[in-house]
Amino acid sequence: MNRLDFLKRMAWALGGATVLGVDQSLLRAAPSDKNIMPKAGEKFDIFNANVQGLEAKVTKPVTVIIIGAGGRGNAYATYAKRYPNAMQIVGVSDINENRRNAMADAFKVKKENRFGDFSEVFKKGKLADAVIISTPDDVHYEPCMMALEKGYQVLLEKPIAPTEKECTDILAAAKKHNRIVAVCHVLRYAPYFVALKQAVDSGVIGDVISVQHLEPILFDHMAHSYVRGNWHNSKKTTPIILAKSCHDLDIIRWIVGKPCTQISADGSLTYFKASRMPAGAPAYCIDGCPHESTCPFSAIDIYVRRKRMLKVFDLPEVKDELIMEKLRTTDYGRCVFRCDNDQPDHYVANMVFEGDVTASFSMEALTSYSGRRTRIMGTKGDIVGDMAEFVITDFRSNKKTVWNKQVEELEAYKDAGHGGGDLGLVRDFIQAVGDNNPSILSSTIDASVESHVMGFRAEESRLSMSKVKIS
Numbered sequence: 003m004n005r006l007d008f009l010k011r012m013a014w015a016l017g018g019a020t021v022l023g024v025d026q027s028l029l030r031a032a033p034s035d036k037n038i039m040p041k042a043g044e045k046f047d048i049f050n051a052n053v054q055g056l057e058a059k060v061t062k063p064v065t066v067i068i069i070g071a072g073g074r075g076n077a078y079a080t081y082a083k084r085y086p087n088a089m090q091i092v093g094v095s096d097i098n099e100n101r102r103n104a105m106a107d108a109f110k111v112k113k114e115n116r117f118g119d120f121s122e123v124f125k126k127g128k129l130a131d132a133v134i135i136s137t138p139d140d141v142h143y144e145p146c147m148m149a150l151e152k153g154y155q156v157l158l159e160k161p162i163a164p165t166e167k168e169c170t171d172i173l174a175a176a177k178k179h180n181r182i183v184a185v186c187h188v189l190r191y192a193p194y195f196v197a198l199k200q201a202v203d204s205g206v207i208g209d210v211i212s213v214q215h216l217e218p219i220l221f222d223h224m225a226h227s228y229v230r231g232n233w234h235n236s237k238k239t240t241p242i243i244l245a246k247s248c249h250d251l252d253i254i255r256w257i258v259g260k261p262c263t264q265i266s267a268d269g270s271l272t273y274f275k276a277s278r279m280p281a282g283a284p285a286y287c288i289d290g291c292p293h294e295s296t297c298p299f300s301a302i303d304i305y306v307r308r309k310r311m312l313k314v315f316d317l318p319e320v321k322d323e324l325i326m327e328k329l330r331t332t333d334y335g336r337c338v339f340r341c342d343n344d345q346p347d348h349y350v351a352n353m354v355f356e357g358d359v360t361a362s363f364s365m366e367a368l369t370s371y372s373g374r375r376t377r378i379m380g381t382k383g384d385i386v387g388d389m390a391e392f393v394i395t396d397f398r399s400n401k402k403t404v405w406n407k408q409v410e411e412l413e414a415y416k417d418a419g420h421g422g423g424d425l426g427l428v429r430d431f432i433q434a435v436g437d438n439n440p441s442i443l444s445s446t447i448d449a450s451v452e453s454h455v456m457g458f459r460a461e462e463s464r465l466s467m468s469k470v471k472i473s
Contacts, residue, residue, distance in 0.1 A: 049201055049394060049405040056081075058088040058429050060436030065130040067093035067154075069120045069145050070137035071105040073313055074159050074186070078134050079105060081428040089432050092130050095120050100316055120145040124152050132435050135159060136186075138232060139239040143168040146183070150175045155182040155435045157428070161244040162450060166458045173451050182440045184431045185450035187252045189374075191426030194389050195253060197405045198376070202257055206394055206403075207380030210258055213361040214377040217250050218369035224347060225299045226311045228367070229274045230333045234343040242345040243267070243464075244457040247365050250374065251351075251460070252445070252453040254363060257378060260356040261452070266469040267460040269349030273368065279339035286335045288326065299338040301329050351460045 058064075063086065068075045071094055082089040091109040095117035096102040106116045117123050120137065123145075132155040135145050143163040149156050150172075162169045162185055176183040189195050202210060219228075227233050233245045243251070255262060280293050287294055287301040294300050304310045305325050312320060315328045329335030347367040354360055373389040383396045391406030427445065434442040455472060463470040 047401065047403040049197065049392075049403045054426070054429070056425050056429050057085045058432040058436060060088055060432060062436075063087055063090040064132060064432045064435045065090050065092045067091075067095065067115075067123060067130045067133045068105060069095045069123065069133055069135045070141075070159070071096035071098070071101040072136065075134065075136035076105065077424045078136060078157070078186075078428050079109070081425055081432070082109060084425070088436075089428070093117065093123065095123050098316070121148070124148045128153050131155060132157065132182075132431070139245060140164055143172065146172050147175055150179045150181050150183070153179070153181070155431075157184050157186065157431045158447075159186045160450070161240050161248050161457070162447070162454055164240045166455060169451050169454050173447050176447050182431075182434055182438075182443070183447035184427070184434065184440075184443050185445045185447060186427060187249060187445040187450060187453075188423035188427045189249050189253050190256060190423070190444045191430065192389075192423035193407065193426075194387070194392070194405075195423070196426075197407070198378075198385065198387060198392055199257060201385060201392070201394060201405070202378060202380075203259075206382070206396070207378065207384060208382030210359055210378060210380050212359065212379045213254055213257060214379075215250055215254055215361065215363050216375040217247055217363070217365045218371055218373070218375070219246065219365065219367045220372040221298060221368055221370065222304050222310060223372065224367035225274070225338050226304065226314075226334070228345045228347075229299075229338045229341050229343045230301075230336055231314070234333070234341060234345060236344055241457070241461045242365070243349060243351070243460050244454065245345075247349070247363070248454060248457050250363055250365070251456045252450065253374075253376075254353065254361050255355075255453045255456065256444075256449075257376075258355045258359050258361060260359060262353050262355050262456050262472050264354040264469055264471055265351055265456060265459050265463055267349065267351040267464040268467075269346040269365075269464055271344060271346050273347050274338050274341070274343060276339055279337065283337050283339060285337060285340050286329065287337060288329050288335055291337065301335045305329060305334065346464075349464070351463075353456070 066082070066089055068079055068091055079091060082091045091111060093115040094102050094106040094111050096105070097118050102116055102118070115129060120141070123129070123133070133145070133149045134157045135142060135149070136159045137145065139161055142158060146156055146158055162172060172183060201207070228242060228246065233239045233242070236242065239245055282292050284291055291297070294302055305312065306322055309320065312325065314334070315325065317324050333341065349365040351363045352360070353363070376385070376387050378385040382398065383394060385392050385394050387393070391404055394403040395401070430443050434440050440446060459470045459472050
């Protein structure tokens with residue numbers, strides 16, 4: 003790793019220092035300690051972590067029904083295309099006929115195993131070993147409970163369910179029926195976070211004392227998903243701390259390795275609201291908005307010019323006129339200051355864990371970059387990482403060790419979402435089902451309910467403006 007590459011990836015960790023001889027446009031993000039910077043000619047040791055292959059080793063393919071053939075369902079279905087000897091899709095359910103048939107055709111699913119509403123799946127006898135539930139947040143609970151009753155193993159998209167009671171009901175049902183329920187906390191399976199966890203557990207930084215974790219959403223992603231899109235309203239889906247950030251609470255809990263005992267949170271919808279609307283802005287960007295050419299949230303710019311995030315439109319082909327029609331007829335064309343959104347655009351949470359370990363989390367919508375940033379402070383050293391690499395510094399020797407194995411360098415992980423975590427999760431689920439061994443999984447329903455409770459308590463704290471105990 004050369005000095006310039008290091009600066010590009012670790013620029014968020016610069017502590018506001020001026021860096022001579024480096025194009026400042028490379029320094030995209032937020033500051034940290036200049037001690038992390040390598041001196042000229044300094045060599046880093048390499049932290050070697052175990053990165054697994056992605057093919058599950060099963061005696062016969064695990065058969066699966068996909069419930070919800072949207073973006074997440076297709077991400078997990080990709081596993082069957084890559085590894086047909088490990089996973090076979092034998093049924094598809096989606097209320098959108100085009101999505102349903104597109105997936106079913108791709109995997110040659112029989113006509114009789116193509117279902118509209120999820121309830122149709124469970125009117126038949128047991129058709130497969132497992133179901134993957136990748137429906138909207140408020141359509142997780144019922145199909146999951148029906149699947150467990152019917153005897154299916156379950157891979158359940160996060161968040162588990164919109165309410166704490168529904169989450170604990172699913173946990174109880176899994177135990178009652180002795181079924182596997184894995185939750186799609188895909189970051190646990192990304193090589194970067196696997197290596198980060200291995201580093202912490204190795205004791206190289208001693209005991210963990212504190213964690214700082216930042217989730218920068220990216221400004222247009224926020225507008226797409228949490229202002230205009232499917233998760234714009236917390237009452238119709240789930241609060242953003244769960245809809246977007248239950249991944250992050252789960253990672254923090256996983257790294258710390260101890261129960262959370264107290265949480266306090268703050269945050270609000272500060273920018274994407276009517277009081278911030280520029281004068282003369284119409285309800286839809288396409289209706290002659292005088293600010294369209296300069297607004298960073300212009301639907302015309304995001305979807306037509308830049309062709310960003312078009313999968314949601316289910317277009318038969320990518321043509322400007324088809325995109326414009328979607329902007330006329332859906333919320334994706336609305337002015338971001340004239341939507342019925344209520345999700346906070348900035349959110350901070352402070353946590354205390356058993357043993358007085360502390361953690362702080364920040365979710366930020368208004369960023370020009372994405373990818374989690376994490377700092378872990380221990381008694382013997384610290385770790386700073388940005389999802390591309392992390393650097394371990396030993397306090398005693400000041401020796402620095404780096405992990406920077408790029409996922410794209412690992413052929414099996416190429417184009418796998420969430421830093422390789424999407425397919426890593428499916429691998430472990432398929433292996434667990436094939437071996438009937440839930441201990442293979444990291445993101446079990448038990449662990450996931452615990453981190454979800456942290457999210458529910460964080461939202462309670464934010465709304466009540468008080469610290470909340472977690473028992």
